[in-house]
Amino acid sequence: MAKQEDEVILLDFWASMFGMRVRIALAEKGIPYEYREEDLKNKSQLLLESNPVHKKIPVLIHNGKPVSESSIIVEYIDEVWKDKAPLFPSDPYAKAHARFWADFIDKKLYQIGRNLYTTKGEEHEAAREEFISCLKLIEGELGDKPYFGGESFGYLDVSLIPFYSWFQAYETYGNMIIEHECPKLIAWAKRCIQNKESVSKTLPDLEKILAFVQHLRKRFGIDE
Amino acid sequence: MAKQQDELILLDFWASMFGMRVRIALAEKGIPYEYREEDLKNKSHLLLESNPVHKKIPVLIHNGKPVSESCIIVEYIDEVWKDKAPLLPSEPYAKAHARFWTDFIDKKLYQPGRNLYTTKGEELEASRKDFISCLKLLEGELGDKPYFGGESFGYLDISLIPFYSWFQAYETYGNFITEHESPKLIAWAKRCIQNKDSVSNTLPDLEKVLALFNK
Numbered sequence: 001m002a003k004q005e006d007e008v009i010l011l012d013f014w015a016s017m018f019g020m021r022v023r024i025a026l027a028e029k030g031i032p033y034e035y036r037e038e039d040l041k042n043k044s045q046l047l048l049e050s051n052p053v054h055k056k057i058p059v060l061i062h063n064g065k066p067v068s069e070s071s072i073i074v075e076y077i078d079e080v081w082k083d084k085a086p087l088f089p090s091d092p093y094a095k096a097h098a099r100f101w102a103d104f105i106d107k108k109l110y111q112i113g114r115n116l117y118t119t120k121g122e123e124h125e126a127a128r129e130e131f132i133s134c135l136k137l138i139e140g141e142l143g144d145k146p147y148f149g150g151e152s153f154g155y156l157d158v159s160l161i162p163f164y165s166w167f168q169a170y171e172t173y174g175n176m177i178i179e180h181e182c183p184k185l186i187a188w189a190k191r192c193i194q195n196k197e198s199v200s201k202t203l204p205d206l207e208k209i210l211a212f213v214q215h216l217r218k219r220f221g222i223d224e
Numbered sequence: 225m226a227k228q229q230d231e232l233i234l235l236d237f238w239a240s241m242f243g244m245r246v247r248i249a250l251a252e253k254g255i256p257y258e259y260r261e262e263d264l265k266n267k268s269h270l271l272l273e274s275n276p277v278h279k280k281i282p283v284l285i286h287n288g289k290p291v292s293e294s295c296i297i298v299e300y301i302d303e304v305w306k307d308k309a310p311l312l313p314s315e316p317y318a319k320a321h322a323r324f325w326t327d328f329i330d331k332k333l334y335q336p337g338r339n340l341y342t343t344k345g346e347e348l349e350a351s352r353k354d355f356i357s358c359l360k361l362l363e364g365e366l367g368d369k370p371y372f373g374g375e376s377f378g379y380l381d382i383s384l385i386p387f388y389s390w391f392q393a394y395e396t397y398g399n400f401i402t403e404h405e406s407p408k409l410i411a412w413a414k415r416c417i418q419n420k421d422s423v424s425n426t427l428p429d430l431e432k433v434l435a436l437f438n439k
Contacts, residue, residue, distance in 0.1 A: 053328060053361065062317075065317055067317070067320045067324075068324060069323075069324055069327055072320050072323045072324055072327065073320075075319075075320070075323070076316050076317070076319070076320040079316040079319065080316050092300050092303040092304050093286075093289055093291070093300070095299075095300070095303065096291045096296050096297075096299070096300040099293075099296045099299070100291075100292060100293055100296055103293055103296065104277060137277065
């Protein structure tokens with residue numbers, strides 16, 4: 001399935017935590033690929049053709065065949081390049097567990113995080129409380145393990161760590177200090193950055209993301 | 225992993241299309257289990273303990289260990305009982321494809337469908353258009369294949385077929401006829417019911433689901 005002359009193209013956007021998941025997975029497996037930055041205000045023909053249903057990044061194009069949706073792409077990568085750095089545990093129950101929490105992150109953390117920098121007043125306050133309680137639930141899931149995957153960095157670590165690059169933005173607009181609320185989660189994130197090159201080379205600077213969110217708020221006319 | 229004395233409990237609600245997915249998967253594999261009907265207005269202690277994060281059905285409890293979220297449960301079933309009636313294709317690209325369209329159903333079909341019987345006026349009209357265009361996209365994905373899985377009934381067929389039991393409800397409140405909009409999809413649904421015991425034994429009568437709204 002993985003041939004000598006694999007052509008792998010990733011259509012992505014530098015600040016996307018979903019794109020970062022794919023970049024980390026590819027780096028973990030040591031897979032060479034061509035990164036193509038998309039202008040989300042002017043999407044490429046290739047993107048629109050490769051993901052006509054959602055028209056969103058990331059899209060992985062493997063030997064001309066597109067795969068969309070970050071979790072699905074990461075699972076695909078793990079299955080195709082299965083002999084190197086497995087991201088999933090082999091036990092079905094542990095697998096289901098990892099998938100459940102990645103799904104929780106997608107359903108809950110992303111949207112609530114977005115509300116932190118796009119809403120005001122009561123809606124904002126509700127988002128702030130929900131965001132903190134989501135983080136605490138996730139921190140509870142980590143427990144005292146070095147990684148969500150246990151001794152090894154795995155699928156759930158890959159799913160969550162990109163959100164760390166957005167933490168400064170969440171803190172600034174959510175008016176919170178995540179380290180006060182979830183110190184173990186911050187320790188985990190720093191451990192990932194320190195021990196995994198795939199993470200330290202992929203995650204953008206937190207200040208860059210903050211500047212990006214400031215720019216987004218101006219564009220959407222949200223008052224400072 | 226699958227032992228002689230497996231204890232399987234499914235916490236479910238008869239009309240849930242998500243619960244139906246799990247029931248069909250278990251039936252496809254011929255796995256015996258204990259079905260427990262939940263009163264969604266008065267959830268059992270076991271449900272609240274087994275799925276404390278979402279407090280939703282379906283939950284599959286396998287030898288005391290709970291698995292939640294219908295797609296995750298179906299994949300779990302396929303992996304544990306892997307020697308019988310495989311549901312997902314083995315080829316990674318085909319697998320990714322089946323997962324993509326199931327994700328599409330969950331993200332795009334369910335909510336507009338729900339809006340058909342919970343909204344009015346402009347919102348209803350917008351949901352009606354959304355719902356029909358989703359059905360047509362899915363119909364395009366089916367193409368001329370007998371099943372979404374190709375020659376065999378598989379994961380994506382299981383993900384979608386429970387929605388068929390809600391079609392009479394959708395049509396009544398959404399004011400359209402699915403067969404006019406997506407005839408191939410109706411033909412596919414009837415084919416599943418005719419050829420697969422797991423489906424015909426699981427899907428409730430369309431009138432029973434419609435009657436849910438007449439209370």
